[in-house]
Amino acid sequence: MGDGTSVNSDGPEVSITGLETPDAKIKITKWLSEKGLGKASVQYKLRDWLFSRQRYWGEPIPIVHCPACGTIPVPEQDLPLRLPEMTDYTPSGSAEPPLAKAADWVNCKCPKCGGSAKRETNTMPQWAGSCWYYLRYIDPTNPEVFVAREKESYWMPVDLYVGGAEHAVLHLLYSRFWHKVLFDLGLVSTPEPFMKLVNQGMILGEDNQKMSKSRGNVINPDDVVKQYGADSFRLYEMFMGPLEMTKPWSTAGVEGVYRFLGKVWRLFIDREGRLHANIVSRVPDAAELRSLHRAIKKVTDDLEELRMNTAISALMIFVNEVSSHADHSREILEKFLLLLAPFAPHLAEELWLMLGHDKTLAYAEWPGYDAKYLVEDEVEMAILVGGKVRTKMTVPSALGEEEVKKMAVEQPRIREFLAGKTVVKIIVVPKRTVNLVVKDA
Ligand SMILES: [Zn+2]
Known part of the structure; x- marks a missing residue:
């Protein structure tokens, strides 16, 4: 792409064949406006931008003013031009920028004629x-x-x-x-x-107002880091809500993620500060694989879309799911650390080293997931009322007994059977049947 010469561009009313792009544009827009079909317009213009500043801090402008030659650029081999060391770089009180006071620097030789010349004393803007x-x-x-x-x-x-x-x-x-x-x-x-x-959205004070000194609602990151650590601070900022959203700070929220990181630490490290003896090199079991691969998929997808808050939720779910296990496959926990690292790099790196690695986890490959572990395991259960099978329902096999009972009585078919009756007792045979014992109301 780019400009060029138009070819094969003969219309019934206008031709631009042989025209360079700028001329072709003029001819087309002229034709359009004559026909009343459109007109040329400027979408936006860069406004003139005053480039010089009368202050010390700023890149010096590499121009020399020579009485004989005029404004001469500093030759390339003399670049970069550096600011002179000055003890007093406050405004001079006149229209002269502070650099004018650095006589040794200002007075120089003209790069062109070698005569006495002066450097430009304005500096560039930020x-x-x-x-x-x-x-x-x-x-x-x-x-x-x-x-x-x-x-x-x-x-x-x-x-x-x-x-x-x-x-x-x-x-x-x-x-x-x-x-x-x-x-x-x-x-x-x-x-x-x-x-x-x-x-990104703005972080407001805890009072939902824009942070400002006069309101006294400013949260100083240094204080938070001192109390909770940099990982907690970082994790909390990402966990607060969608990145683009403006949201209020909550110190209680920092407590929450701080507790989560503590839970992660205790998953790996025992009371003596050593790696837990229940982290073992064994083949991961099905429950571990399901928890891990779900977390990998969620965190990977969410990171791509910058949904840091929901990625962190997925990490929390993983930790909750595996925390109750009697022992842990080392492989599973290592992959979890790689997922955690973008959010809590210090903790993840520390645990990585404690697992015996001698190189940073930054060089480890991001884990991939296998879709076969993402499928929910489901079972079909028969629901009996008064000793007879009335209907069946499909439930996640991991569903707890109380949820199974609740689901059973809410089945439309069962509700019909329960009309005018009272449920006396519900007996659940896991993964097989739900038996409702009823009597007339
Ligand atoms: Zn000169």
Whole structure:
């Protein structure tokens, strides 16, 4: 794609064959507006953007002002131009930026004629850096170019950009604009810098108001980390609700995830701080496989869709299901740790090492799931009223006795039989029958 010369583009009323794209666009829009079928319009314009700032902090602008030659760019071999060390970088009180006070730095030789010249003393705005930092992150120490070509084409474009909604308009518009300029210059390989943007919701104070000093409802992450640890903080933020949603902070909620992490710890580690003796190297049983593979599927799918909160719920369900088992297949618990790692990396890594691994779990492969373990096991049960089979129902084989009883009396056919009668007793033969003993009301 891109511009080119049109071919085979002769319509009955207008032809653009042989025209370059810009001319073809003009001719088509002119024809459309003459016909009253449409008109050219500008979707949006980048407004002029004042680039200079009168402050010390900011990238210095690599321009030299020469009385003889005018404005001359600093030659490439002298880049990057660095800020001078200054003890006093406060505003000068005049219109002169603070850099004007750094006489040794300001006074220089003109790169063109060698005569006395002065450096530009304005600096760039913050956005000068934020427009392209993602490119430099790929290759941050490269002294030759802003990013090596092979690294750039390997990593770019950015798969996912998560940021506050306040970034959505200006920052993204400008960084896209810079990127498109770099693309047109052949310096980057993709026309767009970001594939997907997600605006995360704001976290409000516990009083449901925007956090602010004056309201006194600010939660300091450092305090939470100090009390509950970084994993609890991180896990709670992800567990609070859908990523895009604005939601209030709840310290009680942090307690909840903190308790969950404690439960995970106790699943692996005994009171003496050693790996539990009931973690054994054996073939996983059916119940373990079902719990694990369900968790793998849910966490994998949810991560893809950034549904961190429901992924964490799946991890909680897994831990609840296996906690009551007498012993644990080591293989099952290891895979669980890999699922936990994106959410509680410190704890997961610690337990991974305690299981005897000498390398970080970051290099371990993400576990896959087998669909055959996702199928619910079901059984058919006969329901008897007054000693005779009246109907059958299909229930999950793992359903508890009380649930089975409840389900049985709610079957429409059974409700008919129970009209005008009182249930005296219900006898459940697991996975086989439910027997309702009744008498007339
Ligand atoms: Zn000069």
